[in-house]
Amino acid sequence: MTKAPQLIKHSMKYGEAQSSTGAAEREPGSPYGRKPRKILSRRNIFIYGTLIMVSLYYLLPLYVMVVTSLKGMPEIRIGNIFAPPVEVTFQPWVKAWAEACTGLNCDGLSRGFFNSVKILIPSVILSIAIASVNGYALANWRFKGSETFFAILIVGAFIPYQVMIYPIVILLREIGLYGSLSGLVLVHTIFGMPILTLLFRNYFGSVPQELFKAARVDGAGFWSIYFRIMVPMSLPIFVVAMILQVTGIWNDFLFGVIYTKPDLYPMTVQLNNIVNSTQGVKEYNVNMAATILTGLVPLTIYFLSGKLFVRGIAAGAVKG
Amino acid sequence: MEASISIKNLSLSFGALDVLKDLNLEIGQGEFLVLLGSSGCGKSTLLNCIAGLLDITGGQIFIGGRNVTWEEPSKRGIGMVFQSYALYPQMTVGGNLSFGLKNAGLPKAEIKERVDRAAKVLQIEPLLARKPAALSGGQRQRAAIGRALVRDADVFLFDEPLSNLDAKLRADLRVEIKQLHQKLSNTMIYVTHDQIEAMTLADRIAIMRGGQILQLATPHEIYNRPANKYVADFIGSPTMNFFDGKIEGGDGAQFLTEGHSFPLHGYNFQSGSAVSGPAWLGIRPEHMVSGAEAETAPIRLHGEVELVEPLGSDTLARLTSGGHTLWVRLDGQAEVANGDQITVGFDAARANVFDKNSENRL
Ligand SMILES: Nc1ncnc2c1ncn2[C@@H]1O[C@H](COP(=O)(O)OP(=O)(O)O)[C@@H](O)[C@H]1O
Ligand SMILES: [Mg+2]
Numbered sequence: 120m121t122k123a124p125q126l127i128k129h130s131m132k133y134g135e136a137q138s139s140t141g142a143a144e145r146e147p148g149s150p151y152g153r154k155p156r157k158i159l160s161r162r163n164i165f166i167y168g169t170l171i172m173v174s175l176y177y178l179l180p181l182y183v184m185v186v187t188s189l190k191g192m193p194e195i196r197i198g199n200i201f202a203p204p205v206e207v208t209f210q211p212w213v214k215a216w217a218e219a220c221t222g223l224n225c226d227g228l229s230r231g232f233f234n235s236v237k238i239l240i241p242s243v244i245l246s247i248a249i250a251s252v253n254g255y256a257l258a259n260w261r262f263k264g265s266e267t268f269f270a271i272l273i274v275g276a277f278i279p280y281q282v283m284i285y286p287i288v289i290l291l292r293e294i295g296l297y298g299s300l301s302g303l304v305l306v307h308t309i310f311g312m313p314i315l316t317l318l319f320r321n322y323f324g325s326v327p328q329e330l331f332k333a334a335r336v337d338g339a340g341f342w343s344i345y346f347r348i349m350v351p352m353s354l355p356i357f358v359v360a361m362i363l364q365v366t367g368i369w370n371d372f373l374f375g376v377i378y379t380k381p382d383l384y385p386m387t388v389q390l391n392n393i394v395n396s397t398q399g400v401k402e403y404n405v406n407m408a409a410t411i412l413t414g415l416v417p418l419t420i421y422f423l424s425g426k427l428f429v430r431g432i433a434a435g436a437v438k439g
Numbered sequence: 440m441e442a443s444i445s446i447k448n449l450s451l452s453f454g455a456l457d458v459l460k461d462l463n464l465e466i467g468q469g470e471f472l473v474l475l476g477s478s479g480c481g482k483s484t485l486l487n488c489i490a491g492l493l494d495i496t497g498g499q500i501f502i503g504g505r506n507v508t509w510e511e512p513s514k515r516g517i518g519m520v521f522q523s524y525a526l527y528p529q530m531t532v533g534g535n536l537s538f539g540l541k542n543a544g545l546p547k548a549e550i551k552e553r554v555d556r557a558a559k560v561l562q563i564e565p566l567l568a569r570k571p572a573a574l575s576g577g578q579r580q581r582a583a584i585g586r587a588l589v590r591d592a593d594v595f596l597f598d599e600p601l602s603n604l605d606a607k608l609r610a611d612l613r614v615e616i617k618q619l620h621q622k623l624s625n626t627m628i629y630v631t632h633d634q635i636e637a638m639t640l641a642d643r644i645a646i647m648r649g650g651q652i653l654q655l656a657t658p659h660e661i662y663n664r665p666a667n668k669y670v671a672d673f674i675g676s677p678t679m680n681f682f683d684g685k686i687e688g689g690d691g692a693q694f695l696t697e698g699h700s701f702p703l704h705g706y707n708f709q710s711g712s713a714v715s716g717p718a719w720l721g722i723r724p725e726h727m728v729s730g731a732e733a734e735t736a737p738i739r740l741h742g743e744v745e746l747v748e749p750l751g752s753d754t755l756a757r758l759t760s761g762g763h764t765l766w767v768r769l770d771g772q773a774e775v776a777n778g779d780q781i782t783v784g785f786d787a788a789r790a791n792v793f794d795k796n797s798e799n800r801l
Binding site: 327329330332333334335336337338339343347348351352 | 487492511514522527528542543586598
């Protein structure tokens, strides 16, 4: 009846509908269609204001670092840390990477960088591989005592590192790995275990049980289900674990300084030795460049996998 | 009938919770058995025990005459379809279908042949290269059925395969499953809480409650001669009308309830003759007659209509009569309105009488 043409009108553009709608049906100015939103509402000002302040708070120090690292020492002595460099120089970066002196040698951060890479790669791979299998077994193959095992592991996550430092020194010495990179890799792998296992167990626990049952009916065993079903559908959580481990291990200072020897020190320890070396003048530009160089690896990882990271966190948060 | 599956004294507990208690069940070769019961009664648990996905606490399971009590799920000769489809999300439909066959180490040519055959039967050939995420609900469930089909299993287990689908698709796939069974003639065990699915698909229905089978019989028998009050109440929509009262026995036994006395002439007592004592009398809404028919019915009631639900094909009316509330199924063309006084009647032969204490059929 009269309803149909009216419906068509509603789907037309706003202006058109207005001109063709009878005056009896709609007075001008009465609410109609999509609700208009004010751009400069109090709410928006508050939200964006806060966001801008917070980002400034985080970005300003970074800005100062980048700017300072590109200045020469005379320019730095003028004292305005916010001023952009008048004369851009990359010399501090070169020095930080290849020439800066620590207590013992003068080949810059590069040595520490390669040490860190040698520590990072096996530690990340090993800890994620073991923890994901642990989590999978705990979530899907409940065995006698699996709950107890899990509880013990979780308690492990809450024991302060400091308590375990000395016992581990003895342990590593006994098995002959004290002061070597493999020893440090082992330490990182073990300390990553509780939190990573928890992460993987919760993620695999949120995968529908029926999927697991279907795979068993299809004759897949423990490893086959793990590699063919679980791993392919868990990419986001592997990325989360990788980010946690890369940043955690790369930023580690304590274990690096305790369990390795000076020529095997990771980048963070090397950085500290450069920045805090007491000989000569303080070269702020070199220090800044060295610091940025050290932070570059976690930063890159964040940029490359940020989206997956957020998705993985969300997936973990919704279920489990 | 040769037994395809027999379950002997099966029991299963989750810790202190006994879900299945000393359950016995024989399923014939090629039979379509439906496990029907309300949520949480142990249907899925029973199915998982048969599939070998749960470690049973006691008893034995035989499939095709072989004792499979301790066998792995993949070695039991079963195919299984789940409510949530449970398709492997990162594999294509073709990959899903062939996964089990690859695990079994079948030659490539044979895998391809079986997958193609199953895809043809289920009309999912154009979907083989797609991932499950790119399928509709109905297509997903077809793919899941296909995964069971390629296994060439003797026994198919379905765990509420249609509950995630909308009403129209559910009806379509129900018909397809029935046709599939007629074509393949495998043994099928089908779990559902939907009585329409149960009635339409089953050769026999097992009604479960609290981990036990209350009645195992054909749909006809379950509907017409429910073994106890729970089954009578569970099957049928709207549910059976019940009168609370007692039987006064001997020849020409009567059922006495508040304000009425119904002669039980024509009722077929289990024991052959009437048993006196407190009892329930149940009569289905569709077994009550109205209008001219009611005038000649052996048992008549007068009541006032208080609610009318026209369904098109027929009309449901709720009456109050004395202290009783009853549903009656009337003809779709019947003209009734709230407040009408009508007469309804029924024949004791269509009624069901249950013992008040044991709730078993008398
Ligand atoms: N893994 C489990 N652990 C403990 N209790 C369970 C488990 N699985 C099912 N149950 C319990 O067993 C009973 C039967 O469950 P189920 O067989 O899934 O019922 P349904 O008939 O709805 O399929 C329910 O009470 C349920 O809570
Ligand atoms: Mg269930």
